[in-house]
Amino acid sequence: xxxxxxxxxxxxxxxxxxxxxxxxxxxxxxxxxxxxxxxxxxxxxxxxxxxxxxxxxxxxxxxxxxxxxxxxxxxxxxxxxxxxxxxxxxxxxxxxxxxxxxxxxxxxxxxxxxxxxxxxxxxxxxxxxxxxxxxxxx
Amino acid sequence: xxxxxxxxxxxxxxxxxxxxxxxxxxxxxxxxxxxxxxxxxxxxxxxxxxxxxxxxxxxxxxxxxxxxxxxxxxxxxxxxxxxxxxxxxxxxxxxxxxxxxxxxxxxxxxxxxxxxxxxxxxxxxxxxxxxxxxxxxx
DNA sequence: GCTTACGTTTACGTAAACGTAAAGTTCGCC
DNA sequence: GGCGAACTTTACGTTTACGTAAACGTAAGC
Numbered sequence: 001x002x003x004x005x006x007x008x009x010x011x012x013x014x015x016x017x018x019x020x021x022x023x024x025x026x027x028x029x030x031x032x033x034x035x036x037x038x039x040x041x042x043x044x045x046x047x048x049x050x051x052x053x054x055x056x057x058x059x060x061x062x063x064x065x066x067x068x069x070x071x072x073x074x075x076x077x078x079x080x081x082x083x084x085x086x087x088x089x090x091x092x093x094x095x096x097x098x099x100x101x102x103x104x105x106x107x108x109x110x111x112x113x114x115x116x117x118x119x120x121x122x123x124x125x126x127x128x129x130x131x132x133x134x135x136x137x138x
Numbered sequence: 139x140x141x142x143x144x145x146x147x148x149x150x151x152x153x154x155x156x157x158x159x160x161x162x163x164x165x166x167x168x169x170x171x172x173x174x175x176x177x178x179x180x181x182x183x184x185x186x187x188x189x190x191x192x193x194x195x196x197x198x199x200x201x202x203x204x205x206x207x208x209x210x211x212x213x214x215x216x217x218x219x220x221x222x223x224x225x226x227x228x229x230x231x232x233x234x235x236x237x238x239x240x241x242x243x244x245x246x247x248x249x250x251x252x253x254x255x256x257x258x259x260x261x262x263x264x265x266x267x268x269x270x271x272x273x274x275x276x
Numbered sequence: 277g278c279t280t281a282c283g284t285t286t287a288c289g290t291a292a293a294c295g296t297a298a299a300g301t302t303c304g305c306c
Numbered sequence: 307g308g309c310g311a312a313c314t315t316t317a318c319g320t321t322t323a324c325g326t327a328a329a330c331g332t333a334a335g336c
Contacts, residue, residue, distance in 0.1 A: 059245045064202015094257050107197045
């Protein structure tokens with residue numbers, strides 16, 4: 001074919017550096033079925049697909065999901081869209097996940113609001129203390 | 139004093155029911171220094187302050203923080219505001235936490251966007267399959 | 277005064293997510 | 307052909323966040 005996309009590949013150490021994790025972690029994700037790189041003999045060869053998956057994994061972790069949950073989420077992308085019953089189940093899972101994320105959004109909003117209050121308070125206190133430098137003893 | 143706020147108290151089982159956790163978890167949080175209820179002999183007596191703290195704990199957990207991190211966050215509320223150096227350190231911590239939360243917000247936004255795409259796709263596929271009921275074999 | 281419910285401490289068990297050490301392979305290079 | 311760097315598997319260790327069981331205390335109700 002004329003348009004042969006120079007399929008980019010990665011070594012395990014390369015990925016580890018890029019994502020700021022250890023090679024041990026990457027192999028662990030493979031053990032858990034989150035990644036399935038190609039092989040060149042013993043060596044693991046990661047393609048663009050694995051790269052995307054790893055990005056999704058890291059995001060999931062930042063969001064506090066377990067690896068099992070993350071695997072479920074990632075598998076959603078690979079669902080076979082030919083079976084209607086599976087599609088319906090799939091959509092259900094999407095909505096459940098959406099609810100969870102909405103709940104997290106609320107939690108973050110509340111926490112940020114509290115942080116705002118605390119910070120304003122502290123800034124005020126700090127300004128007050130520092131403006132009094134001239135008056136009190138050094 | 140005329141305005142004696144009928145200080146509401148809670149038993150451990152009461153709290154456990156309200157927050158949907160076990161009494162074991164609550165005692166564990168105490169071990170980790172996240173709670174410090176009063177005592178009536180052996181019994182633990184939880185006041186409004188503990189109630190608030192437990193709410194913060196649960197929120198922190200939903201956001202994927204470890205108990206150690208949550209303790210740090212909660213302790214922010216109890217910082218002594220008389221020491222300037224401590225105040226500055228305090229404000230620094232607030233901003234770090236804020237950054238973390240912002241990052242989580244972005245992650246959630248991205249994930250929700252992807253869920254939208256996936257769901258629209260699936261709905262379309264599903265509608266297509268179901269509209270074809272009349273044509274193909276039952 | 278015995279049961280039942282609720283609470284207590286002590287302590288060992290467990291699942292998740294890796295860390296870390298051991299021991300061997302494979303590659304490019306000089 | 308020997309070296310080092312990067313990789314491999316195997317396997318035991320560690321931390322976190324509780325679960326679970328044992329053995330006991332206390333208070334209410336009948």
